[in-house]
Amino acid sequence: MSLDKYLESNFTDTPLETILNRRDFLKMTGGGILILFSLRDISFAQGSHSLPDDFNAFLHIDEHGSVTCFTGKIEMGQGIITSLAQMLADELDVSLDSVEMVMGDTDLCPYDRGTFGSMSTRFFGPPLRQAAAEARRVLITLASEKMHIPEKQLATDDGTIYSQKNSEQRVTYAQLTKGQKIRRHLTEPVSVKSPKEFEIMGQPVNRRDAHEKVTGNAQYAGDIQVSGMVYASILRPPSHAAKLKSVDLSDAKGVDGLQIVRDGDFIAVLHKYPDVAMDARDKIQAEWDVPKSSLNEKTIFDHLLEAAPPGNTIASGGNLETGERDAESVIEQTYLDGYVAHAPMEPHTAVVQFDGTSAKVWASTQTPFSAKEEAARELGIPADNVRVITPFVGGGFGGKTRNLQVQEAAKIAKLSGKPVQVAWSRSDEFFEDSFRPAAVVKVKGGLDDTGKISLWDYNVYFAGERGASQFYNIPNHRTKSYGGGWGGVPGAHPFATGAWRAPANNTNTFARESHVDMLAASVDIDPVEFRLQNLSDARMKRVINTAADNFGWKPTKSSPNTGFGIACGTDAGTYVATMAEVEVDRKSGQVQVKRVLCTQDMGICINPEGATIQMEGCITMGMGYALSEDVRFKGGDILDKNFGTYELPKFSWLPKIETVILDHQELDPQGGGEPAIITMGAVIANAIYDAVGARVVQLPMTPERVKAALGS
DSSP, X not given: OOHHHHHHHHSSXXXXXXXXXXXXXXXXXXXXXXXXXXXXXXXXXXXXXSOOSSOSOEEXXXXXXXXXXXXXXXXXXXXXXXHHHHHHHHHHTOOGGGEEEEESOTTTSOOOSOSOTTOIIIIIHHHHHHHHHHHHHHHHHHHHHHHTOOGGGEEEETTEEEESSOTTSEEEXXXXXXXXXXXXXXXXXXXXXXXXXXXXXXXXXXXXXXXXXXXXOOOBGGGOOOTTOEEEXXXXXXXXXXXXXXXXXXXXXXXXXXXXXXXXXXXXXXXXSHHHHHHHHHTOEEXXXXXXXXXXXXXXXXXXXHHOOOOEEEEEESOXXXXXXXXXXXXXXXXXXXXXXXXXXXOOEEEEEEOSSOEEEEEOOSOHHHHHHHHHHHHTSXXXXXXXXXXXXXXXXXXXXXXXXXXXXXXXXXXXXXXXXEEOOHHHXXXXXXXXXXXXXXXXXXXXXXXXXXXXXXEXXXXXXXXTSOOSOOSEEEEEEESOSSSOSTTSXXXXXXXXXSTTHHHHHHHHHHHHHHHXXXXXXXXXXXXXXXXXXXXXXXXXXXXXXXXXXXXXOOOTTEEEEEEEEEETTEEEEEEEEEEEOTTTOOEEEEEEEEEEEOSSOSOHHHHHHHXXXXXXXXXXXXXXXXXXXXXXXXXXXXTTTSOOOOGGGOOEEEEEEOOOTTSOXXXXXSGGGTTHHHHHHHHHHHHHSOOOOEESOOHHHHHHHHHO
16 A cells, blocks of 8 residues: 555545444455564554563555555654654664655554654664564565575575576565465564664665645645534633632624534534634623632742652762761752743644544554544543544654543544534643643762762752753762653642653753852863763763864863853663753843864764754754743733743744764664653753853743843
């Protein structure tokens, strides 16, 4: 089945009775060869929440030689539609152009927890490569049987198996698969290729979805239209935890062609035109009981410290009392980080088509299999009767792991008896977002008489543990986490919180690397040299040295109001070091980032072009949480409703961006979607200090906070 046919049948108005399940799909592909790899039971791919020991993926080779890869992962701009295809093509010995990707279709793809945590390449990649390597071995066996040539004398290239003694003796994968469905399990393991054997992996490849996206042909959930579909506009409360006291629907009901559905406090207005539905919703007269609260973006930090439960020690060594007693100097500092919105380009969207017994769902989601379960619960039908198809997703950053829009669309479809599209407005997106949690970090660091770190007492409240454990050589240290991450303590946050790109690590790296810089400054040691003196991790030292060499770092004072900073960290198995140059306007407090260089050791890099794009995106996005993004609120009322007040990075902000990817072929591929973002807060803070001698300890580092730091 070609990808074009798949898109044609699943992203257009398709009656429910023609929806294909996995078995129907395989029947339709008829003349194809299906090769299963150590899948104990095909039902695993139909929704089981436990993966086989050996493999979590399979592929299909049709009679024309086209190869389709099925993965529960989704494409939301991170580029795995390209890198996963590279892995499959290289191991199978086919051209990259011959590989089609079907992603996030719960009827066709193996179960997957979701696309997050920079885990696609790290955890889905290895079994995918293994599956492709075994497929190639099975095909060689079939060719040997067909051509009566010993397997050892056969080789593969570009979808063809040929005799090494006589290259004219050959058979294509397409010829082997024509008219057959063969299921064969291998009895012995097959090794995947070594880096020196790569022909497609490791090569820079442009994104395979680029043309569709720049021409506007890419399909997103909001592009889906089915016969009889209505658009829903949902009545939102003015504040989280508000309860509906009374409602008058009479003005809205006067709109021609309108339907209103209600389930308790949940009210949705439906119309065949989305703007009419929205205008009618605004005619609803509602009175709400809004809880009183003194919490806002300024008072939240004291509240979090009061709400924190006992801490959990996640790393320790030596003795803190001994470290403090023996320290020549001790520096304590509290770091603050506010709530941050996901603000994806594409708001949460879902289409649900329900016939009373089964449903088809198109959703903008990072977790299609969770969406399947959630839709089933709302519709009151078995999960096996729900199919979720994930089109392209216009950004997620962790915010689309939660499927509230799917639940809403399913509820409305059941109440109305019509196919429904729920597409959040930008105001809805801000109100219903699961923000990155506000957090407090308290750090006490001490230096011995040689200028090395001898004491490290690190306490993080509500950010989470990711990135909290330090990697320096510190004899007396302890790291504690209070309140966990976004799950935290019930009632600690006035609204939903959740994972935000490299969750916790942005906050923790900001606090750790800012404090390390403070220690270095206290003994007047260059911050790069100070880090190297306190490190034994060869991999981290290599990353820092490479960054310094490429940046042209020199241990000299910068010119007035211009400063240089460094920050390093680890995330998703990847090591990263970032250097930046900033210019600070002392009068306005405005910070202009002039140059950023990021060095990354991510093991084997599958697609250097894709990795570079991800690093550049992380650097750009990281400037937002570092300099401007801060959710304003009053109790459960979100005051930011659009980008007029919630400021994202602008093109005019962009510095010169340079990236360096270290060659580390001895290490399996690691995560590349998030590491470069974790250092942005700290590297800018450290560069600001170098420029004007002011230490900003709260993110974002707005002009007002920079001026306050200068004043203090």
